[in-house]
Amino acid sequence: MSTPLVALASAVALVLAALGGLSTALRRRTGLAHLVAAGALQAVLLVQLVLVVVAMAGGQRPPETATFLAYLVSVVLVPVAGVLWARSEPTRWAGTVLAVAGLVVAVMVWRLLQLWEATGG
Amino acid sequence: MADRLGAPAAEPGDASTARGPGRVLVAVYGTFALAAGARAAVQLATQFDEAPVAYLLSAFSAVVYLVATVGLARGGRGGRRTAVVACLVELVGVLVVGTLSLADRAAFPDATVWSVYGQGYGFIPLALPVLGLLWLRHLGEVEREEADQKSPPPPKSPKSPPPKSPPASAPGSPPAPSS
Numbered sequence: 001m002s003t004p005l006v007a008l009a010s011a012v013a014l015v016l017a018a019l020g021g022l023s024t025a026l027r028r029r030t031g032l033a034h035l036v037a038a039g040a041l042q043a044v045l046l047v048q049l050v051l052v053v054v055a056m057a058g059g060q061r062p063p064e065t066a067t068f069l070a071y072l073v074s075v076v077l078v079p080v081a082g083v084l085w086a087r088s089e090p091t092r093w094a095g096t097v098l099a100v101a102g103l104v105v106a107v108m109v110w111r112l113l114q115l116w117e118a119t120g121g
Numbered sequence: 122m123a124d125r126l127g128a129p130a131a132e133p134g135d136a137s138t139a140r141g142p143g144r145v146l147v148a149v150y151g152t153f154a155l156a157a158g159a160r161a162a163v164q165l166a167t168q169f170d171e172a173p174v175a176y177l178l179s180a181f182s183a184v185v186y187l188v189a190t191v192g193l194a195r196g197g198r199g200g201r202r203t204a205v206v207a208c209l210v211e212l213v214g215v216l217v218v219g220t221l222s223l224a225d226r227a228a229f230p231d232a233t234v235w236s237v238y239g240q241g242y243g244f245i246p247l248a249l250p251v252l253g254l255l256w257l258r259h260l261g262e263v264e265r266e267e268a269d270q271k272s273p274p275p276p277k278s279p280k281s282p283p284p285k286s287p288p289a290s291a292p293g294s295p296p297a298p299s300s
Contacts, residue, residue: 023126031127066167070159085148091141092130100148107243 001055001116005048006109012041013106016079020086020099027092030083034098038083041105045076048109052116068115075108143193146256149249150190153242157183157234178218178233182246185211189253205257212250215239219247 016037023030052072062068082101086094161179169176185207192204219238232241239246 019126026126027130029127029130032125034127064163066163067160070163074155074159082148085144089140089144090131091144093141093145094130095127096142096145097148100145100152104152 001048001052001113003113005044005051006113009041009044009048009109010106012037012044013102013109015102016041017099017102017106020095020097020102023095024092024099028095029090029092030086030094030098034086034095035083038079038098038101041102042076042079045079045105045109049076062116063118064115068112071108071112071115075105075112078105078108142256143196143260146249146253147190147193149245150186150193150253153234153246153249154183154186154190156242157186160234175233175236178235182211182214182234185214193253201257201260204253208250208253208257211246212254215246215250 016034019034019037020030023034049072078101082098086098086101089097157179161176161183164172164176164179189204189207189211192200192202192207194200195203215235215238218233218235222233222236234242234246238244
């Protein structure tokens with residue numbers, strides 16, 4: 001796992017959260033902008049997933065492997081769940097649901113990096 | 122620009138726990154149920170002997186979050202009552218565990234969700250039950266208003282007294298937060 005990729009993921013996640021908050025503030029549902037941001041976030045997370053799987057296949061193991069894997073898999077599901085749920089919400093709170101998903105991802109990727117970097121210690 | 126941000130939103134029409142702001146609460150509660158549950162599962166499975174009290178507390182908090190999530194998501198009178206109880210248990214839990222973890226650090230060698238009032242989780246565990254209870258109280262008020270507006274005639278007792286005036290119009294009561 002690399003810090004720049006985690007920084008990129010959390011930056012995109014925060015953009016998604018901001019867009020979600022904006023549409024709630026403007027009393028709107030979610031639209032194309034949210035889909036694009038969520039798609040970009042998903043792409044970054046999938047790239048990260050592949051890189052981590054390759055590194056683990058190469059023999060690298062974080063000490064708390066079970067926790068790490070749980071985070072690794074669930075963080076990929078969060079944007080999908082957020083988008084699906086936001087799309088089915090007719091009120092302006094759809095954006096806030098998406099914002100929560102974005103914030104959760106932003107926290108989770110840094111926790112992932114923390115778990116991963118405990119390898120050396 | 123505006124359309125890309127989505128079509129204009131509908132106004133939440135009914136007193137459902139799983140619509141509008143309630144859906145945000147369900148999302149956050151669901152996240153915490155999953156996070157606390159997964160954490161407790163890993164801790165109990167791999168290192169139960171190190172801090173059994175803390176890990177059992179993690180598991181307990183996960184159950185409370187799960188009950189609150191289900192109660193909020195299901196809605197209705199029963200779901201709301203379940204959610205109120207879960208929120209109260211959660212509030213007491215975070216306050217008691219938070220205080221104990223500060224007073225007697227030795228008893229909590231490893232962190233739980235509720236340690237130091239949920240500091241490890243951005244104090245969200247402290248805010249969540251308060252928000253939940255406020256939202257549930259608001260829903261109860263909305264439902265009472267709707268019941269008063271409709272004022273359906275009682276089906277089997279046509280000579281019952283007329284419905285009382287809506288309680289929300291009582292002077293001095295704070296206005297309900299707009300949703």
